[in-house]
Every structure is written in structure tokens, then in C-alpha cells.
Amino acid sequence: MGFSMADKAKLKYRAVVIGTSAGGLKALKQLVEGLDPVFQLPLLIVQHLSPQSDSFLPKYLSQFTHLKVKEADPHEPILPGYAYTAPPNYHMHVEKNGTILLSVDEKVNFARPSIDVLFESAAWVYQQHLIGILMTGANNDGAKGMCQIKMLGGLTIAQLPSEAEVPIMPEAAIALGCTSKVLDIKGISSFLNGQYAKTD
Amino acid sequence: MNMQSKNEGSKELQKQDLEVRLLLEAIQQIYGYDFRGYNQAHVRRRILHRVQNLGLKSISELQHKLLHEEHFIEILLRDLSINVTEMFRDPGFYRSMRLEVIPVLKTYPFIKVWHAGCSTGEEVYSFAILLKEEGLLDRAQIYATDFNPIVLETARKGIYPVSRIKEYTQNYQASGGLQSFSDFYIARYDSVIMDHNLRKNVVFAEHNLVTDNVFAEVHVIICRNVLIYFNKDLQNRVLKLFADSLIKGGFLGLGSKENIMFTEVADTFTVVDASEKIYKKKIVLGI
Ligand SMILES: C[S@@+](CC[C@H](N)C(=O)[O-])C[C@H]1O[C@@H](n2cnc3c(N)ncnc32)[C@H](O)[C@@H]1O
Secondary structure, eight states: OOOOHHHHHHOSOSEEEEEEOTTHHHHHHHHHHTSOTTOOOOEEEEEOOOTTOOSHHHHHHHTTOSSEEEEOOTTOBOOTTEEEEOOTTOEEEEOTTSBEEEEOOOOBTTBSSOHHHHHHHHHHHHGGGEEEEEOOOSSOTTHHHHHHHHHTTOEEEEEOTTTSSSTHHHHHHHHTTOOSEEEOHHHHHHHHHHTTSOOO | OOHHHHHHHHHHHHHHHHHHHHHHHHIIIIIOOOOTTBOHHHHHHHHHHHHHHTTOSOHHHHHHHHHHOTTHHHHHHHHHSOOOOOTTSSHHHHHHIIIIIHHHHTTSSSEEEEEESOTTSHHHHHHHHHHHHTTOGGGEEEEEEESOHHHHHHHHHTEEEGGGHHHHHHHHHHTTOSSOGGGGEEEETTEEEEOGGGGTTEEEEEOOTTTOOOOOOEEEEEEOSSGGGBOHHHHHHHHHHHHHHEEEEEEEEEOTTOOOTTSTTGGGEEEEETTTTEEEEOSSTTO
16 A cells, blocks of 8 residues: 555655664553554654564564554565564664665664664655654663754654653653654654644 | 755755765775665765764765775775674574585585675684584585675684673574584683684685676575675675576575565575575576
């Protein structure tokens, strides 16, 4: 399924990138649970996991959303109606032609996949058509990526630190002045749903 | 964000695209390394990384260094060739090799193995250990190639930081290793030196998968986590090179996120292990 021309004209954003670390499973679950069935923007998700962990994340999240959740394959086109998770031990990037690139580059911020890597490459490709969301976590990964998204005209949302299981990660982005909005998870879901609200 | 700055952002990106293209062009024309078919997001990230690291203002300043500083290419080569590797990376791959491939290799009087993109050699020593345990090392000729001469130097020495041995030992055990991993190295201060018998039959050599051709007919090709950096066209080129270099019935092992499905050589191979990405060149083509 693709966006119709009419959809494209109406929709300001083309993709959503999401980064989470400690406490992320629960946060991701709540976020996707809150999405209306009409919501179709592709989600690209980096959740920090141990390198040995197998690919349970997509299976887990599938239970709570109408989106098709899958572990990203290299070179696959990024499509509406899908949520892609970065495989453990690989960085996930977005290529200019709208496909996914996986790499085994050095860890960034002690993490592979790294949120910064995803956010930065997605910002290059989608520019002002990108939403970046940073939620619970115990490190600084993603903060720089949020700045990159904002600098290129995209919209950035940090999870309300007081609600986050571990507030360090959203706080880091807020401290850098790189967040357009600070919302609780309910607020994030409804903001995303709002992208599909009828404007006419 | 107002309209003005949005436009500036994308203009900046457009300029960077151009600068990246010019830089790759220069590297290719002057030094012969061709990165134009590598994934763009990767190349851009690595280049910007270097720009930042050197405190430069633009990729053009990097271009200036490339053109006017003698050894600068070595730095860029290191940036663009990701050398991250480990011993027995993805233990399941080695387990599957032992179970599915080794028994067939044992039927040959002599075997040739090619590690393409071997980086600093950890993969080569890992597979050599497997061959040794299976009694095949003495009748093997191993080619270990990479296009980066600096990593080959490390590979040749076979000296690695002791700090990683714990992880490697776990990998070795998980791969189905038959002995104790410490049988294969000597510890010296903060390094380990791999048993030199392991590289007795190894030739380390420069070979560029993008620009060089077939150099031997081999029974096994292991090329892991290299194709992942190439675009579709380049992957096809390199996979064809591999198909041409393998004997009929020879084996190809790729990285866990690499695949021959949907490539131009898909019909040339059968699947030995779909999840570990091990393939076998068909004996009779077209079946
Ligand atoms: C990520 S490492 C993989 C090392 C090892 N095979 C493994 O899986 O652990 C990729 C290697 O491919 C090499 N490489 C990249 N482009 C190449 C080319 N065109 N020809 C030969 N080697 C190349 C790099 O220098 C680097 O050492």
C-alpha cells in the first residue's frame, strides 16, 4: 500500500523515527497502542538491546498495533503501514532512495544500533518531513540526532522526563535545546494521530 | 523553523552531496579506489565524521587535503573501509560450516579457501582453527584479502588485544569448538599472539573487490559484512566474481544480513543454510 497523491499533499510528514533504551519496551508498547487505525506513517525504531538478543521486539510490538512490525532487512524500501525495528548488533540508516541500510560500523555512544545514527541519516533524507521521538533511557544516545533533525527542519518530540522510566535520554535532548515538543506518551500518540486528522 | 532556514538546510545538504561526489571522484581518479557504488548514507556519515574530527569547515577542505597531502588517502581509506570484526563472529555460522560444509570439504584431497574483505584477520584465524580441528588445515591453501593494506599488516602479525579474549572464548565455545580456545594463542602482557601454525598456509594479499578480477579457483569463499556496504549493482558485480571464482559445488558464506536472493546469481546457487547465509554453487547450472 502506498500514499495516494491526495494523502501526500495533505501530509506534512513522511516518516517517524523513534529511539528508546532502558524502559523502552513498555514505552514503545504504549506509544503504538495509542495509534489510530488510520495512522500509516512508517515508523523506524531503535531500541537498545544486547547484541545476543534474538529478534523478539517486532513480534512483541505486533501484538499492540495495526502496523506491520518487522525487523529491518537491508535495502528494503520504507513503506507506509510498516514499523521497522533495527536488528540487534546492526546500525540502521536511511538511504537517499528511501531504503534501509544496515551496517556493522563501530558502536556509537556505546550502542549498536545507535539512535544518533538512525536519526542523522533519516534527517538527511526526509528533512522537514521527519518526526523524531526520543523516550526513556539511561544514556545520551539520540540527543545529537534530535538536533540534526531539528536543524534540517524536522519536528522533534521528547518524552516528558517525569513520566519516563529513566529520564536521562529525553533530558539530554531537552538540555541541548533540540526538542520542538515535550509530551507524555499519550500526548505523543495523539500528536501522531493528529497528522491524519481531517483538516477540511 | 521558518521557511528561510528550511531552505538553507536542504541547500546545505545539496552542496554536501556535490562535495561527496567530487571527493569520491578524486579518490577514484587519483588512487584507483572506487567508492561510488557504496551506500551513500554510509559514505556521507564517514566523511562528515572525519571533517568534524579534524575541525574542518567543509568536505571541500578535506578534498584539499586529499589532493595536496601525501598520506591523507590512508586516513580516508580507513574511514571508508569499516574494519570492525571479531573472532567467531556469529558462532552459528561456524557451527553450520562445521556441520554442513566441512564433511564435503573432507572429500577433496586439497582445498582452497578465500576470505574476501578479511580486515584484521580475526575471521581467518577463526576458520583456520575450525579447519585444524577437523584435520583439514594441512591440505588447505587460504587466501586472505582486503583492499586496505594497513589491516592486512595486522592480519599477518596475528596479534590481538587480550581484552577481547573473553568474548572470543565465548564465541568459540558457542561455535562448537572442540578444544580450549587458549590452545590457539600465547598471551603476552596485554596481547595474545595467535599460533603461527594457523597461518602457515595463508597468503595475505591486497585485492579490491570492486576493481580487481578473479585470481584463483577456490572451494570456499567467505565474504562477510562487506557486501552490506555496497549498492545493488555493486553487489551483483561482486557476487558474479564469486560465482566465477568457485568450483562447481563450491561454497559461499556471507554475513547474517547479506543475501543472494533477488540478485543476479540467485539461480547459480542452492541454499545450504538460509539463516547463516551459506550457499553452494550448483554443479549443473540451470537446474
Ligand atoms: C566490516 S569488515 C568485515 C570483516 C570480516 N569479514 C567480518 O565479517 O568480521 C569489512 C571489510 O571489508 C573491506 N572492504 C571494503 N571494501 C572492499 C573492497 N572493495 N575490496 C576488498 N575489501 C573491501 C574493508 O577494508 C573491511 O576490512
